[in-house]
Amino acid sequence: MRVVLTGGGTGGHIYPALAIGKEWKARHPDTELLYIGGRRGMESRIVPQHGIAFEALDITGFRRSLSWENVRTVIRFWQAVRRSKELLRRFRPDAVVGTGGYVCGPVVYAAHKLGIPTLIHEQNVVPGLTNKFLSRYVDAVAVSFRDSLPFFSRIPDSVYAGNPCATAVVGADAARGFASLGLPKGTPFVLTVGGSGGARAINEAAVGMVPMLDRLPGAHFVFVTGERFHEETRDRVRGLESAASGRVHVLPYIHNMPEVLAAASLVVSRAGASLIAEFTSVGMPSILVPSPNVTNNHQEPNARSLADAGAAVMILERELTGESLFAAVSSIMKDEKRRASMAEAARKLGMPDAAKTIAEQLERIIEKRKKKTAG
Template sequence: MKILLTGGGTGGHIYPALAIGKYMQQQDSATELLYIGTERGMESKIVRRANVPFESIEITGFKRKLSYDNVRTVIRFLRGVNRSKQLIKQFKPDVVIGTGGYVCGPVVYAAARLGIPTFIHEQNAIPGLTNKFLTSFVSHVGVSFEDSLSYFAKAKQVSFTGNPCASQVIEAIPGRGRASLDLESNQRYALIVGGSRGAKALNQAVIALAREQEQLEKLSQYRIVFATGEIYYDDTLQALKDNAAYRNGQIMLLPYINNMAEVLSDASIVISRSGASSLAEINALGKPSILIPSPNVTNNHQEANARSLESVGAAEIILESELSGTHLLEKLSALLLDDHKLAKMSAASQFLAVPDSASRIALALARIMKR
């Protein structure tokens, strides 16, 4: 089988595509993959690092306001469609899978026009512009949140699949996360991560949190593992180098976590943005969480994602406008010092999990390829 993958811009679009590809290769080792993205997007590095063949097209996203730039975008889109058709005819895929981001627009559209089975996956509670555009053309739509089904009423087929990233993290072996952090086998820790690129507001809050020495001493049995994001690491390290909690090891700084599934698996609680793939991983592992939705996303979809967890008691939310070191530490302390509350949140998180997401997607792909 040959599978063409596309999606980009953020890790939230890229990792689900790679998760689907990996799962399909696990089912059939003869499966060939090709990924189409842009050279400027994160996918150019992430996909190549995953040893998946990569080709690129040039495309930019539409502005939501009337702009001459949109005329250029239409021209790039048409060129992207032509380039995609060339790559598709060369690779001859059995199915084309798009996971969002503007790059998948011309690729999936081109495949649909060529009569190739197409599947798009929507990770967020509120669909992105590209997936909305593609709805009428594709063979099947998969969604991560059941509440999203209504957005795709015009689709030929649509199903609740969950997020394929969930299927990967459940394979994490307990204890390896602690070992990779050089922690004792029984050491408990809170994991703070601001997404694949980091989050400036969260970094500033953690720097402020580190100054709350009296409150931190009440959490002496916990470590705080903070992935700053590579672009914020040096500044954060400089700000904390003389801080007592950092110097005594209670706060651990990392620029990036390559074995996220393992580190996430061993965490007692997770503080993060609320990108859909992150939430899928959190739920798959049944982790309590404090979510800080990014306000800088289309349709404020991260808050919608986070509210879906909050509504069942799986997470608590701090809006970025309310975020401070003191507020974050107060909420974190209240949860870490209440094992009963953590257990209830963990059970609620597991309730939302869709651990067989990848197999659901594989079933949908099998159906559209038989037509």
């Protein structure tokens, strides 16, 4: 069996695709996977590291203002459709799975035109432009949030599945998480992370908290800054006078996020759908700072869905300071009953079988197409 995965631009599109591929391989070990991504996207670096064959397209997204660049984008789209058809004819997949991002558009559209079963996964509450476009052509849709289903009401096989990244953190070893950070097992710590590329606003607020951290004795703080902000953030933390400075750990990136999440007491983060899926899967209380710099402000509805359920506290970026962040962190860390309540609320939202649900959905559309062809 052969399956094509596509999606890119950010980790929020890439890691769900990889999680679906991993689940599919576990169910069908003889499967060959091919990942079609963008030449400029993170996927061109990340996917080959997972041992999956990779092909690149030259594709860009639309600008929101009138621009001649949009004309070039349309030309690139149709060129990418043509190239996608070539790759699909050569690989002969049984199905194509798209997880969003600009590159997903031409690949899934080309698959539809070739009569190949197609499934898209939408990570956010409000669907992205690409998945809205593709919803007219696909056989099936899986969504991370129940509130997304009305956007895909025209597609009979629409499933509230959750985010497949949730499956990846199930059973993660907390002891290895503590060990990787050099902390004794059971040490309470707050994990602050701005997504795969880091977030300057969260880093700024984290640094602003440092002089106040002596008010939380015993707790450690792990600031995951992103590669581009690491040296600057580390140097600023070192330059601050604080009795808690020995309990602050500044790291550029974490490669074993599931294990570290399993060990953490509280997470401060952006509200990307994949991260939220991981938090809820392990029952992790969170403070969410949605990015205002994403398409359709889609992170705010993501964060609000958790805050409304009592699983998270949301702080809008315009309200984020060292003081406001510390107040939220301190309130939760000092109140074990509240933290436990948030953890339980998060766990109720978690869907650890998401990848399994999507794989079963994929099996359905492949079988349906086989029966139709045979008939």
